[in-house]
Amino acid sequence: MAMGIMGATGELGHRTVEAILARGTAAEQVIAAVRTPSSAADLLARDVEVRAADYDDPDSLKTAFACDRVLLIPTSAPSSLRARQYDNAIAAASAAAVRHLVHYGFVPTMVESPFQITPFLLSAESALRMSGLAWTVLRNSVFMDPIVDWVPAIVKMKTIPLPTGNGRCAYITRDDIARAAAVVMTTSGHEEKVYNLTGPKALTTAQLCGVVAKVTGKPVKPKPASGFDYVEACRASGVSTEATRCACLCTGRSARGTWMS
Ligand SMILES: NC(=O)c1ccc[n+]([C@@H]2O[C@H](COP(=O)([O-])OP(=O)(O)OC[C@H]3O[C@@H](n4cnc5c(N)ncnc54)[C@H](OP(=O)(O)O)[C@@H]3O)[C@@H](O)[C@H]2O)c1
Incomplete structure (x- = not known):
């Protein structure tokens, strides 16, 4: 069965291709659907088929999606643009007679979520359900990887300035998400089916401080932080704008004490 992976040059997409291959899938069955084929040379060298596919170019999607199953990985574009990109992808999948679409979503896909990407998350799941194709949603929790990358700065700050109050989050690594997607x-x-992919335990930021302190042997202590503290700390440590935007989500949900648990 041939399967296409959108965004296979990205952190999560590349890990997903790796996880599919690690399950013993023949490389010829795997299609890396990427915006710039030359940036997937490592996959091509392993006999993975590389096809040009840009969410903003419907014709490229129709050609790239000549296969049985496709995994859609959202881009980091603003919500309305992501929704248009998914409309293009779902129309192309229908035209190409794809049987089954799999979508990487996000755990807090609910109307009342203050997360700025929620309108896209809701529309993506609705569009999949109305597509007439078989579908599966993998609702990912918050990536653990950026927290790990942030550890040197956290050690310097001696705290984790996430404005989450007593809210909890079951962080998950991209590798674990990729392994689950490879099974699907x-x-x-x-x-x-809708699967929630989370880490094993929902942690408060105070507990997360304790984990970092234990692993590094350095004093990392909980300290109340506002959204402003978080944005400033992100700016100072060079954290991406996308991650910084999540401050809105953190503050909104932590205020209700249920930060993505
Ligand atoms: N759960 C979380 O905590 C969390 C956090 C941040 C983001 N996310 C979401 O998860 C997604 C994947 O994360 P990641 O870390 O793998 O991101 P990433 O490394 O930035 O990968 C994004 C991928 O999207 C591709 N892309 C961008 N615009 C495209 C377009 N118009 N058409 C086709 N492909 C396009 C990129 O291709 P190029 O190589 O050509 O640029 C890249 O392969 C993000 O995009 C975001 O929607 C989740």
């Missing part, structure tokens, strides 16, 4: 992409019985 390579086995049957996942149609019309």
Whole structure:
């Protein structure tokens, strides 16, 4: 069964291709659908088929999606643009007679979520359900990887300035998400299912401080932080704008004490 992975040059997409191959899937069955094929040379060298696919170019999607199953990974574009990109992808998948679409979503996909990407998350799941194709949604929790990358700065700050109050989050690594997606992409019985992919335990930021202190042996202590503290700390440590935007989500949900638990 041939399967296409959008965004296979990205952190999560590349890990997902790796995880699919690690399950023993023949490389010829795997299609890396990427914006710039030359940037997927490492996958091509492993016999993965590389096809040009840009969410903003519907014709490229129709050609790239000549396969049975496609994993859609959202871009980091603003919500309304992401929704248009998914409309293009779902229309192309229908035209190309794709059987099954799998979508990487996000755990807090609910109307009342203050997260700025929520309108896209809701519209993406609705569009999948109305597409007439088989679908599966993998609702990811917050990536753990950026927290790990942030550890040197956290050690310097002696705290984690996340404005989460007592809210909890079950962070998950991109590798774990990729392994779960690889199972869905390579086995049957996942149609019309929504899976929440989370880490094993929902932690408060105070508990997260304790984990970092234990692992590094450095004093990292909880300290109340506002959204402003978080944005300033992100700016100072060079954290991406996308991650910084999550401050809105942190403050909104932590205020209700249920930060993505
Ligand atoms: N759960 C979380 O905590 C969390 C946090 C941040 C983001 N996210 C979401 O998860 C997604 C994947 O994360 P990541 O870390 O893998 O991001 P990433 O490394 O930035 O990868 C994004 C991928 O999207 C591709 N892309 C961008 N615009 C495209 C377009 N118009 N058409 C086709 N492909 C396009 C990029 O291709 P190029 O190589 O050509 O640029 C890249 O392969 C993000 O985009 C975001 O939606 C989740």
